[in-house]
Amino acid sequence: MTSDVPGGEQPDSGPDEAQAEPTIVRMLLGAQLRRLREGAGISPEKAGYEIRASRSKISRMETGRVGFKARDVEDLLTLYGVADQEQRAKVVALARRSRAAEWWTQYSDILPDWFETYLALESAATAIRSLEIQFVPGLFQTEDYARAVTRLGHQTAPAQEVERRVRLRRTRQDVLARAHPPRVWAILDEAVLRRSLGGAAVMRAQLRHLAEAAGMPHVTLQVVPFARGGHAGGSGSFSVLRFADADLPDVVFIEQLTSAVYLDQRPDVEHYLEIADQLSGEALPPDATTRFLEQVARDL
16 A cells, blocks of 8 residues: 655565564563563563663563663563563563564654554554544545645655655555454544535545545444534543553554653543443444535535
């Protein structure tokens, strides 16, 4: 689903199950290290000191948001009292596998670290619930719409950089074409549909693409129309990502202008899930949403 690139460049390869594996390995390894640390009664601060790092790095390791150095893992296993050589070898082997490159590393020069984290989570998720109040979700953006959104945030970027950012956004969408794609449930504020980006023709094509996407068996789209008045999601867009392994907590992603917030504490996650459930009840049902999308497209 990549776009043509000026200058005869070959399209970049997209993500598939094998390429997503390092992300899953990191998350599983992080969860295992957290269990070992907690079982040993050791604080994150002490664990960080042992590997010459901060408490926040231990947190990032335990949530699978960074790669693992074998030496750090070995030091932590010693601190946690893991003496069995076979168990240690298996954990260290996971650490080495976790450092394999992901498909998006080729874009590292234009990707902030906080968004690389989101791409890792998105590639590993089995379910994604989101609320969007300004833009069409990235997984459903057409090329022209993605280009218009990119130019909004990068007005001084050269054309080649804009095209690479568009290509990155479109390559993300390959996750929907996997043999086992994530279940995606997106709720859109009507403002997303009414805010014209790229002109009427671009918006018309985008809305029709959304209507087509709504017909995919693993996709649910709902619109909260203006007629419903204000709603509980008015404070901003968010996504909740869920993973197959029961040891991996759900994660809430909230994007900001120059950073992002990631929440994985159960009370926080439940609060956002409650908002998503509430909005789902207030939004148009999926079939009515599809008709609404088609009507807005006709009105342009």
